[in-house]
Amino acid sequence: MQKSKLFITSLALFAVIVSFGQLSAQTGSRRKHLDIDLLILGGTVVTMDQDRNIIGDGAIAIKDGKILGIGKAADMRGQPAKRTINAAGKVIIPGLINTHTHIPMTLFRGIADDLDLQDWLTRFIFPAEAKNVNEVFVRAGTRLGLAEMVRGGTTTYCDMYYFEDAIADETKKAGVRGVLGETVIDFPVPDNKTFSAGLEYTERFIRKWQNDPLIVPAVAPHSPYTVSQEHLLEARGLSDRTKAPLIIHLAEAKTETEFIAQKYAGQRPVEFVEKIGFFNNRTIAAHVVHANDADLDLLKKHDVGVAHCPQSNMKLAAGAAPVPAMLEKGLRVGLGTDGAASNNDLDLWEEIDTAAKLHKLITGDPKVLSAPEAFAMATIGGARALHMEKEIGSIESGKRADIVIVDMDSLHQTPMYNVYSHLVYTTKAADVRTVVINGRIIMLNRRLLTLDENGIKRDASAYRTKIIQSLSK
């Protein structure tokens, strides 16, 4: 059983639903009327559809930002298309989804490590933020983070920071997909002096972006330990009125659990926010480390998405989220890098690899979180966590064309027996070759087409000097 599975996934021997036939039937003369914007020809397509179909020597036709059809290359060779990418010998996957970031913090990457959370925040991050974060900073940090993520094959990310409107603007310009929320919190932040001002900013932000094809604006109350019960419910109210996603940090650290227990009659963080009626079915909760079985049932009841950030949780000694139990209950679980100030990069490949290994260690069971399950968390699982599984997360006809082409012939990937094994345990960000988002080519053969890499580095370098000076004053 295991053996036959091994060779099937490795050799991609089986036939797969070819939707081109249906397409040509609908459109009459197939050669003339498909009107393909972009055709990806050849390569092994790892669809991540419900049946986990893998198509050897496959082809993907793209039109108007969407996937028009998927099938065998043999059926599509010679088909007219405005543009064709030859992916022979490569592996083609759905774009990776990073479900939790604070993207401009790339500019604080590695500014301080290996400290207690409170020390790290109060001695480094808060002073650095207070003295440096403005709209120009946020734009520079966002471009840096976008370029790093695209280079690693991330096509969608979910963010909460400040000046989120500037983040949305840079993200849109770069052609990247983002679920973006202005952090609202009960103390003054660089762009909003009060929680109410933050929520008003959020409402304007949502109205502005809510019909954008790339940007999904969100409501993002920081956490139950930094936002009052009343304000949490105001945030939920805004999410309900606008149908925007509701993002929150939840049950990350032991200190949070203790704080909530003390403030709210012994309740656990998940229990508390559920009891007050915070969750709606568009909620995305980051971390969820300190949650027991009853908490997971509450998350399931409200269809809450979870952004699992294994490396950040390890580095800050927060703990290991109960991911195998979450998956068993059918929760929506994706992977996130968290901000680069704490992690210290936005490399989702390392999160996939770490997640697969971490939960084997924690449960003592090497069968837990198999390679296909771990890879699913970074693609269709991430889409589910963001409540966007109808649009992204797999390569299927009708979905948005967020597609990544990966080299699979580097030394560390040689030889290849099983494509999922390699995607989880050996593929690196540097193996990503070409990135398509919403049908547009964003990186081609490792060259960024919408972001100016040298300019981004120059800006970051100038900020580095400024940030060091600001901290030494």
Next chain:
Amino acid sequence: MQKSKLFITSLALFAVIVSFGQLSAQTGSRRKHLDIDLLILGGTVVTMDQDRNIIGDGAIAIKDGKILGIGKAADMRGQPAKRTINAAGKVIIPGLINTHTHIPMTLFRGIADDLDLQDWLTRFIFPAEAKNVNEVFVRAGTRLGLAEMVRGGTTTYCDMYYFEDAIADETKKAGVRGVLGETVIDFPVPDNKTFSAGLEYTERFIRKWQNDPLIVPAVAPHSPYTVSQEHLLEARGLSDRTKAPLIIHLAEAKTETEFIAQKYAGQRPVEFVEKIGFFNNRTIAAHVVHANDADLDLLKKHDVGVAHCPQSNMKLAAGAAPVPAMLEKGLRVGLGTDGAASNNDLDLWEEIDTAAKLHKLITGDPKVLSAPEAFAMATIGGARALHMEKEIGSIESGKRADIVIVDMDSLHQTPMYNVYSHLVYTTKAADVRTVVINGRIIMLNRRLLTLDENGIKRDASAYRTKIIQSLSK
């Protein structure tokens, strides 16, 4: 204190012992008589010497395979040298040391994952080995592993497998440093049908290689659960007679602990091998996951080196070695990848990153295993684990010239505040640019000079087909 340390290590402001002055005094006219074979000019030199000196705009002079002197580039510009490498803007580190591998198993990379150890071994690895491992296989797998390791900046590795003489030969030809031991074990293996035959092979192997500048031949009994008490002591005897290192797998899995307890009157693996007199002061123990405080004291007493393999131990659900306690006791601890069949690559950068994060999680203390400590485990710590700290592991005058030049300007490393933070938390194998081993350039600007990358991939691909066929029969 922390803040000043941050900016000192980041800006490399402090002056460093410059040994060129002394050198020129000894040799008379400095311009004429240094006789440098290779001069590395510019860049930030992370020496990993006892004081952890970092030299900004540094220089390293190399002669006869050794480091002749280290200092500031300003003192060495224009100095005649047979060859000069410009490392301006780069970071220069001691070559990484991989303290535990089974190098030819690269050819089984990803052949089966996410299984119980026994299943994995008996259903995949043992059959695959029985049907495929011969000298030609071992040579092909060794070349593949060497190329992967060199690409990632590993200059020394410690290995135990079969046909180890062929491994030594390939390693020597590639110009890589290896501590290599033929696995001796109480059941028939591809090249030796009995333990005694294996030990005789080992003795011939040691005599042949013991004066080689690159290869350190070793005695390598597999483990206390696969080698009898009598044979363990025979192996130690050979190590004593030949002064060769003594390598063993020790206290890796819970099943081993249970087996040893049952067979040897409730003893723990470390306790048992110590009691029988197995340890000498050239011992290298791989894994050491299941060890209590008393066990660590025994390891310390005999100066045993430990090869910590965090990713392999996580993936096989073996557990987390008590590394912070080991380091506190002053044990010799290095990092290893284990074989690529279980890990699934030979990427030491990921082990460094994982080790730093894993032990924060396990201890619940984010201050544990700081970036400088984690990086030390991959360099001078690895050298200590292999009992070779007088020859390798740091950039110091008189030591072997095993030196790696790393790019530090990729997007995921931008901006840089602290060089140790970046080396541990953001640098990837793909950032390694140039590799020098024993004074010889093995990779220059990412081009392998002693290994034929395309030929290696062709051979691996041919073996892949053969291995799949052998398993499906």
